[in-house]
Amino acid sequence: MLPQFITHKEKKEIAEKLKVYGIEKIPYLLLKSGTERLRAFSGNLTEQDILKFIQNIHIEGYGLYFARIDGDEVRLTIDACQLLKEQIKHKILFLTEKQFKEYMEGKDVEANKEQIEQTKERMYYVLKYGEDLLGMAKVVNNQIKNYLPKERRRKS
Amino acid sequence: MEKQYKYMPKPEFEERMKKLLPDKEDYRKFSEIVHKEPLNFIRCNTLKISPSELKKRLEKKWEVEQPFSSCPEIMLIKTALKPGELGKAEEHLFGHYYVQELSSMLSVLALNPNENENVFDLCASPGSKTTQIAAKMKNTGLLIANDKSLGRIIVLASNMERCGVSNVIMTQMEGISLCERLKNKIKFDKILVDAPCSGEGTLRSSPETFDIWNINMIHMLSGLQKRLVEAAIPLLKENGTLVYSTCTHAPEEDEEIVKFILDNFPELRLEKIHLPVKCREGVGKWNEKKFNFETEKVCRIYPQDNNSEGFFVAKFMKQQKRI
Numbered sequence: 001m002l003p004q005f006i007t008h009k010e011k012k013e014i015a016e017k018l019k020v021y022g023i024e025k026i027p028y029l030l031l032k033s034g035t036e037r038l039r040a041f042s043g044n045l046t047e048q049d050i051l052k053f054i055q056n057i058h059i060e061g062y063g064l065y066f067a068r069i070d071g072d073e074v075r076l077t078i079d080a081c082q083l084l085k086e087q088i089k090h091k092i093l094f095l096t097e098k099q100f101k102e103y104m105e106g107k108d109v110e111a112n113k114e115q116i117e118q119t120k121e122r123m124y125y126v127l128k129y130g131e132d133l134l135g136m137a138k139v140v141n142n143q144i145k146n147y148l149p150k151e152r153r154r155k156s
Numbered sequence: 157m158e159k160q161y162k163y164m165p166k167p168e169f170e171e172r173m174k175k176l177l178p179d180k181e182d183y184r185k186f187s188e189i190v191h192k193e194p195l196n197f198i199r200c201n202t203l204k205i206s207p208s209e210l211k212k213r214l215e216k217k218w219e220v221e222q223p224f225s226s227c228p229e230i231m232l233i234k235t236a237l238k239p240g241e242l243g244k245a246e247e248h249l250f251g252h253y254y255v256q257e258l259s260s261m262l263s264v265l266a267l268n269p270n271e272n273e274n275v276f277d278l279c280a281s282p283g284s285k286t287t288q289i290a291a292k293m294k295n296t297g298l299l300i301a302n303d304k305s306l307g308r309i310i311v312l313a314s315n316m317e318r319c320g321v322s323n324v325i326m327t328q329m330e331g332i333s334l335c336e337r338l339k340n341k342i343k344f345d346k347i348l349v350d351a352p353c354s355g356e357g358t359l360r361s362s363p364e365t366f367d368i369w370n371i372n373m374i375h376m377l378s379g380l381q382k383r384l385v386e387a388a389i390p391l392l393k394e395n396g397t398l399v400y401s402t403c404t405h406a407p408e409e410d411e412e413i414v415k416f417i418l419d420n421f422p423e424l425r426l427e428k429i430h431l432p433v434k435c436r437e438g439v440g441k442w443n444e445k446k447f448n449f450e451t452e453k454v455c456r457i458y459p460q461d462n463n464s465e466g467f468f469v470a471k472f473m474k475q476q477k478r479i
Binding site: 053 | 324
């Protein structure tokens with residue numbers, strides 16, 4: 001897998017989009033995986049080191065799946081949210097216990113009045129239940145869309 | 157009369173184990189415990205949560221014990237669990253812990269990876285030890301995790317994601333060939349060769365190993381293990397540490413490999429390992445082979461000693477070249 005490093009300009013744009021959540025620092029080298037996925041690598045190799053390293057080596061992946069580029073928006077994964085949880089301060093949507101249970105089963109969840117009011121701005125919100133961040137989601141037609149990866153869902 | 161179980165040891169396996177455990181009572185305890193399910197150990201993933209926080213959460217549903225004060229991340233769930241319950245818990249889905257048997261944690265404790273080091277995990281899948289290494293490194297430095305099988309690397313990748321490992325580059329190559337290609341590119345502070353083995357130590361969790369076991373496989377694996385360590389050693393920095401481990405009791409896959417390393421790589425010195433469990437020293441002789449090294453420095457873990465699975469660990473340090 002040939003690494004596609006994002007440019008300084010692209011990283012700056014992503015950082016700018018994440019500021020709305022309170023994220024000021026992205027302590028990772030960001031790489032593209034396909035057209036929409038971003039991976040974050042915190043290892044001590046520079047872009048040049050990586051390019052040298054991978055010659056004749058079959059690389060399966062770098063770092064972790066960090067975010068998805070969705071048009072003009074960036075949707076952080078559950079793991080990226082968890083790793084950046086100290087920084088995430090805004091645009092948080094708190095789930096009730098019932099909503100959390102349904103969300104963990106992979107279902108879209110009906111938003112309550114308060115949540116609909118809170119999410120008037122069409123953007124991604126960070127979902128939280130108790131102390132746990134569950135990734136980002138949008139509210140569409142009064143439904144909190146489920147983006148939890150299949151392998152992280154609770155099997156009934 | 158001897159108890160009958162679904163899976164029974166083959167006579168040749170029994171004969172070999174009796175030779176390794178000549179004390180009758182000791183062997184009786186071994187042959188009894190291998191038919192019992194292992195305890196439910198988990199390892200707190202400190203990349204995502206602290207051991208005290210996790211314990212507090214888990215205690216709401218289970219009885220949790222931290223048996224080793226020096227390793228608070230190791231936890232024993234004492235409550236009787238339903239099948240698959242540990243894997244279905246939300247703390248597991250969030251990557252707060254890894255379901256990992258006690259003995260399998262020992263090779264990383266021996267390796268002792270630190271922040272900002274270069275670490276190589278040659279046979280990494282399914283990722284229990286790799287995620288343990290990353291946690292010790294606090295996602296810094298560089299972690300190369302390799303496995304030769306695509307199917308296994310998918311499992312590895314999924315576990316790395318769940319545990320939030322970001323300092324890793326995953327490679328999918330045959331181990332010897334990868335080492336060859338890494339020569340002159342990179343040197344490592346720490347290398348873990350947790351080699352493919354006959355799995356005699358995993359009878360409690362994988363009783364089908366009783367059926368799969370055969371002596372030819374042990375000889376074949378012994379050859380492969382030698383080739384793997386032979387390929388990995390040149391990638392070790394001076395003063396670097398190599399840990400060789402298996403989950404088997406077969407001396408052909410354990411002490412014989414240690415002897416092979418010491419005979420062929422005089423710059424490597426065997427190091428004493430300090431682990432928080434009962435370890436027995438290595439065997440000095442097996443059939444016609446003599447293992448004339450400091451066998452007290454390697455660790456044999458028998459299931460009856462710690463109510464765990466079986467394991468073997470040896471640790472080496474590469475000495476500086478004399479000028």
